[in-house]
Amino acid sequence: MEADSSQTPIRSLTETIFVLFLRVVALSCLWFGLQYWALLVGYSQNGLGRFDLLSAPWRVAATGLAVVFPVAALGLWVAGSWGPVMWLLAAGGQMLMFTVWPEIFGRNTLAVTMHSVVFVVFVVFRLALWLEGRHKQERITVDLP
DSSP, rough: OOOSSSSSSOOOOOHHHHHHHHHHHHHHHHHHHHHHHHHHHHSSGGTTGGGGGSOHHHHHHHHHHHHHHHHEEEHHHHOOOOHHHHHHHHHHHHHHHHTTTTHHHHOOOHHHHHHHHHHHHHHHHHHHHHHHHHHHHEEEEEEEO
């Protein structure tokens, strides 16, 4: 089977750096997911965070995040459109845990700060890519008789 086009389009520097950024965020999401799985199966915290020993709010939050973070990591790694959406769900859930309900989940200012920085950088990248695409469209002109 032959490809439709003999040449694949070359990614711009902004697109390449954006994909690299998404992959770094994907690795951090995988790390968060592994931390939650280690908590739930009793591997971390000397087994004190096993699923059966957790309170109900922690059971719900840790179980959800243990699933959503690795799915977000996969979506970000392949640069799928659903990856940032899954990351937003996972990061938003974790930020809610540590900012809205600190009396239940405690405070984790590092995670909240990291997610906030990633969100801002993501928005800046999307804006830069939008402007780059708009600039490319301005250069393309079709002169029809």
